[in-house]
Amino acid sequence: MRSLFRIGQVMLAECAGAVRSRRALVILVLYLLSAVFCMTGTINILGKMENELSKMLMLPESEKTGVVSVTLWKSPAFQGMVRSGLRNDLVYNDIEGRHPAELIYAWFAFLCAPLLAVLVAGNRVSDDLKSGAVRYALVRVTRMEWTLGKYLGQVAMVALALASSALGAWLVVVCKLYGVGTFELLPAMFGWGLRAWLYALAWLGLALGVSHLTRSGSRATAIGLVALAIFTVWPGLLKLWARSFGCPWLDHFDALVPSSALLSLWRQSVAPLFAGGVHLLVLGLTYLMFGHLVFARRDA
Amino acid sequence: MIGVAIATRDLVKRYGRRRALDGFSLTVPRGAVMGLVGANGAGKTTWMMAVAGFLRLSSGSVDILGRGPFDAAVHSGSFAILPQDSALPLEARPGDLLYRYARMQGLPVEAARKSARDMLHAVNLLDRADNSIRSLSHGMRMRVRLAQCFIGSPEVVLLDEPLNGLDPAEADRMRQFIRARRGRQTIAISSHNLHDIEALCTHVAFVEKGRVAKTAMLESITRSVTRVAFTLAARPADMEALSAVVPGATFAWNADAGTLACTFDESAGGVAAVNRKLLPALLAQTDVIAVRSGLSLEQAYLGNAGQRGPDVV
Numbered sequence: 001m002r003s004l005f006r007i008g009q010v011m012l013a014e015c016a017g018a019v020r021s022r023r024a025l026v027i028l029v030l031y032l033l034s035a036v037f038c039m040t041g042t043i044n045i046l047g048k049m050e051n052e053l054s055k056m057l058m059l060p061e062s063e064k065t066g067v068v069s070v071t072l073w074k075s076p077a078f079q080g081m082v083r084s085g086l087r088n089d090l091v092y093n094d095i096e097g098r099h100p101a102e103l104i105y106a107w108f109a110f111l112c113a114p115l116l117a118v119l120v121a122g123n124r125v126s127d128d129l130k131s132g133a134v135r136y137a138l139v140r141v142t143r144m145e146w147t148l149g150k151y152l153g154q155v156a157m158v159a160l161a162l163a164s165s166a167l168g169a170w171l172v173v174v175c176k177l178y179g180v181g182t183f184e185l186l187p188a189m190f191g192w193g194l195r196a197w198l199y200a201l202a203w204l205g206l207a208l209g210v211s212h213l214t215r216s217g218s219r220a221t222a223i224g225l226v227a228l229a230i231f232t233v234w235p236g237l238l239k240l241w242a243r244s245f246g247c248p249w250l251d252h253f254d255a256l257v258p259s260s261a262l263l264s265l266w267r268q269s270v271a272p273l274f275a276g277g278v279h280l281l282v283l284g285l286t287y288l289m290f291g292h293l294v295f296a297r298r299d300a
Numbered sequence: 301m302i303g304v305a306i307a308t309r310d311l312v313k314r315y316g317r318r319r320a321l322d323g324f325s326l327t328v329p330r331g332a333v334m335g336l337v338g339a340n341g342a343g344k345t346t347w348m349m350a351v352a353g354f355l356r357l358s359s360g361s362v363d364i365l366g367r368g369p370f371d372a373a374v375h376s377g378s379f380a381i382l383p384q385d386s387a388l389p390l391e392a393r394p395g396d397l398l399y400r401y402a403r404m405q406g407l408p409v410e411a412a413r414k415s416a417r418d419m420l421h422a423v424n425l426l427d428r429a430d431n432s433i434r435s436l437s438h439g440m441r442m443r444v445r446l447a448q449c450f451i452g453s454p455e456v457v458l459l460d461e462p463l464n465g466l467d468p469a470e471a472d473r474m475r476q477f478i479r480a481r482r483g484r485q486t487i488a489i490s491s492h493n494l495h496d497i498e499a500l501c502t503h504v505a506f507v508e509k510g511r512v513a514k515t516a517m518l519e520s521i522t523r524s525v526t527r528v529a530f531t532l533a534a535r536p537a538d539m540e541a542l543s544a545v546v547p548g549a550t551f552a553w554n555a556d557a558g559t560l561a562c563t564f565d566e567s568a569g570g571v572a573a574v575n576r577k578l579l580p581a582l583l584a585q586t587d588v589i590a591v592r593s594g595l596s597l598e599q600a601y602l603g604n605a606g607q608r609g610p611d612v613v
Contacts, residue, residue, distance in 0.1 A: 002406065003373065009404045016400070020391035020432070132386025135354055136448060139381055140404035142372045300354040 006141040010149020011156065013137075018124070018157045027119050028161045031112065035165035038108045039172040043101070047176075073100050094268040101177060102188045105169040109162065109196035110262060114232075116161060117203035118224040121154040123217030125208055125291075129300070130215040138300055147292045151208055151284075158200045166193030195265040198277040202258035203228070205284025209291030231257040258283055304366070305330045305456050305486035306351060311360035313346055313510075320346040322510030324360070328503070330455075331483045335497035335518070336490040337601050338507030344490040345384050347507070348458045352381045365455060377405035380449040384460040384490075387441075388433045394420060394444045395429030402451045411452075419447035422477055424470065438465045446474060450481075457481075459489045463496055475499055498522065498597040506601060523594045528571050528578075529561045533587035536560065545581045546574055558589075 018024040050068035054060065072078050083092045095103060128134040137146050166189040173185055206227055211220040234257045242250040254260045264276025306328040313321040321343050328334045336344040349355045351362055353370035362369040364379060388397060398419055402412035420426045423443035433441060442465050449457050463471045478500050481487060491497050497504060504521060506514040535553055536542060542551060549564040568574050571593040582588050595603070
C-alpha cells in the first residue's frame with residue numbers, strides 16, 4: 001500500500017510538472033488545435049464535394065454539410081468499398097452504422113496519438129536524469145515507483161489531451177453539421193478518445209522506456225520518433241519477409257507492435273476492446289520495463 | 301549497530317581504470333556532524349552518492365541506520381541528501397515541491413504542508429513559495445535544495461557543498477540552522493571551505509585518493525596541547541630570548557599573517573605554563589594582539605596532507 005501511495009505521489013508530481021512545463025502544454029494545445037482543424041478542414045472539404053456533386057447531378061444544394069455524405073456512406077455501393085478496403089467483416093459490421101464525422105475523428109485520434117505520446121513523454125525521464133532532479137525523488141521513492149509514477153502521470157496527461165480534443169472535435173461537428181444545442185455524437189467522440197487513449201498506453205510506454213536510456217531529452221525524443229517510424233512499417237515488413245522467405249510464422253511477430261491491436265479498438269463490443277486494451281497495456285509496460293531495467297542498473 | 305548512523309566499508313567505485321573510491325571506509329556515529337575534507341576528486345562526493353544509492357558500487361558495503369544499504373522503501377523519510385550539481389525541476393514552485401517531497405516521504409497532508417512551510421521559513425524563502433524555481437536566483441535555489449533535505453526531520457542528512465553560492469548573511473543563517481541540528485540529526489558535510497567545517501562539525505574525516513586518511517573528533521585535531529600561536533604587532537627582535545624562556549621549544553614566524561607559532565613538548569607543562577613564561581618575554585619586545593592554542597582545521601589538514609611542513613602557522 002505504501003508503494004502504491006508513493007507511486008501516486010510521483011504521478012501527481014509528474015502531472016503538476018507536465019502541466020507547468022511549457023513544452024507539454026504547447027504540445028497539448030497543438031494537439032487540440034490539430035483535432036479542431038482536422039475536423040473543420042475535413043467537413044469543409046466534404047461540404048465542397050457535396051456541393052459539386054449536387055451541381056453535377058443537377059440537384060438542389062443541401063443547406064447543411066453532411067447530408068449527402070451520410071447518404072453516400074450508407075449506400076450499398078460505398079459500403080461495399082469500405083468492406084473490401086477494411087478486409088475485416090467484424091470491424092466493418094461495428095462501424096457500419098456510425099456517423100462519418102466520428103469516424104473522421106477516430107482516424108485522426110488513432111493517427112496522432114502515437115505522435116502525441118512520443119512528443120509529450122519523450123523527454124520526461126531523460127531531462128530529469130540530465131538535470132539531476134531525479135535524485136531528489138530517488139531518496140524518497142524506489143526507482144520502480146518513480147518509473148511507474150512517471151508513466152501514470154503521462155497517461156493522465158494524454159487522457160486530458162484526448163478528452164479535450166474529443167470535446168473540440170465534437171464542438172466543430174456541432175457547429176458545422178448540427179447547430180448548437182445538441183449533444184448527439186458527444187458520447188461517441190469521447191468513446192473514440194478513450195480508444196485512442198488505450199492505443200497511447202503502448203506508445204507512452206515506448207516513449208518513456210526510451211527516455212530511460214539516455215540523458216538527452218532531444219535524443220530520447222528522436223529515438224522515440226525513429227521507433228515510431230519503424231513500428232509503423234513493422235507489420236508491412238513482416239508480411240514482406242514472411243512472403244519472401246516463406247516463413248508465415250513471422251507474421252506472429254506483428255503482436256510486438258501497438259498497431260497490431262488497432263483493429264480491436266475499432267470494434268464496438270466490449271470483449272475485443274478489452275482484449276485490445278490489455279494487449280496495449282502489456283506492450284506499454286513491457287517497453288517501459290525494458291527502459292527501467294537499464295535505468296535500474298546504472299548510476300543515477 | 302546502535303550508535304552508528306552510517307557504516308561504509310571498503311567501498312570501491314571504478315570508472316574504467318580510474319578508482320573514484322578505493323577502499324573507502326568510514327563510520328559516522330549517530331548525532332554526529334561529520335565533515336569530509338579533501339582535495340578535488342578525492343572521493344567525497346562519490347562517497348555521498350554511493351551512500352544514497354545513486355551509484356552502483358564495484359564492491360564494498362553500506363549500512364544506514366542498521367537497516368542495510370540505502371533502499372527508498374526502507375529509508376524514505378529517514379534519509380536525505382543535498383546532491384551536488386543537481387537542479388530542482390525548474391517548472392515547480394518551492395512550496396508545492398517541498399509539499400510533494402514530504403508526501404512522498406509518507407507525511408500526512410497537514411504535516412507535509414506544515415513541514416514545507418517551516419522549511420521555507422527556515423531558509424528565508426516563505427515569500428517566494430509560489431514563484432517557479434526558474435525565477436529564483438542561484439542562491440535561492442540552493443536554499444530550496446537545502447530545505448528539501450530537512451523536510452520531516454530525517455535522521456541522516458548528507459550535504460554536499462551546502463553553503464556554495466550563498467551570500468554572507470544567508471550562509472551565516474544556514475550555519476546556525478545546521479548547528480542547531482547537532483545531536484538531533486546525523487549530518488555529513490562535504491566542503492572545501494574548512495572554516496565552515498570547523499564551525500559546523502563535531503567530527504572530521506580527511507579524504508585522499510578515494511579513501512579515508514584520518515578520522516577524528518574535530519576537537520582532538522584542532523585542540524593541540526603542544527602548540528600556541530601569537531598574533532603580534534611586529535616580529536620579535538630577539539628570538540633567542542624567547543628560546544631561553546621555553547627551553548626545547550621551536551619558533552616559526554609567519555610574516556604574512558604576523559603570527560609566531562611556538563611548538564613545545566609535554567615537558568614544558570602545557571599551554572597555560574608556556575603562556576605564563578612566554579607572554580612577558582614577548583610583551584617586552586612587541587605588542588601581543590591575540591593568542592590561539594592548537595591548530596585551525598586548515599592547518600591540521602594541510603599538515604596532514606603534507607602540503608606544507610609541520611611549522612604551519
